[in-house]
Structure formats: structure tokens, C-alpha cells
Amino acid sequence: MPLYIKDDGTARLVAEFAELRGVSKQDAVKLAVRDALDRAAEAVPLRERFAALRKAHRLPRATGDVADKAFFDELSGEV
Template structure:
């Protein structure tokens, strides 16, 4: 993949990037990366939790139920009856 350079032609935007870079002690490139990543994270978190959990469960489904019950004997067996 060939990457193209990013040119900021808008003076106000270039000033914002420079101010963020100076504030954080970063290069302008790192300031842009930081700002874009923060916005992507914010956008991802804007998805309702119910939808994020549903996507997670779809990607990683639970194993089928065995029909067995998790009673005291089951937990005692797990702990070695300590």
C-alpha cells in the first residue's frame, strides 16, 4: 500500500495541530495521529453497549449448554473439596 502525504491547507487546522503538538510535546504528525485516534475511539464508544456486546457475542459465541447443573458438588469438585 502506497501512502500519500497529508497536506493541511487550512491555516486554522494547521494552527490547531501545532498547538496540540506543542502542548503535548509531540511532532505535528504524532499530534494528528493522537487526535484522529481519540476521535475514532470516541466514535466507537458512541455505539450503544448493547450493540457492542451483541457483536462480541456473535464473534465469540458461548459453548452449547450441557444440561448439567452447577450445584455444591460441582463446585466442590472444582476446588478439590478444600
């Protein structure tokens, strides 16, 4: 089934990519889509990335200090 690109800007990008890679426009589209699909398949979900960060960088133990307005005023010298 043919693929028609009706947007001039997209057609220019495909032509530029094809020239850069030294391939036909058809192969340029195929390469670009294959690369995008590969990156999407390899992408680690944000939830898993955050879980790995939390595991690698544990939070310090609770100090019992209350971080209220008075606490921040004292930190900034506004006692």
C-alpha cells in the same frame, strides 16, 4: 501518502496540540484522529441511551385525568 493541511486555522490548531502534547505535528494528528475514532466507537446510540433511561425511570401509571385546556386552566387558577 502525505497529508497536506492547506487551512491556516487547522494548521495552527495542530501546532498548538503538538506543542501541548510535546509531539510532532504528524503524531499530534495521529493522536487526535485516534482519540476521535475511539470516542466514536464507544459512543452509545441515542436510541439505546433513551431505552436505558426509560427502563430506569418508568412513567407513573395513568390516572385517567384528561389533560385538556380546562385542566391546565384549573392548574393555573384561571377557572
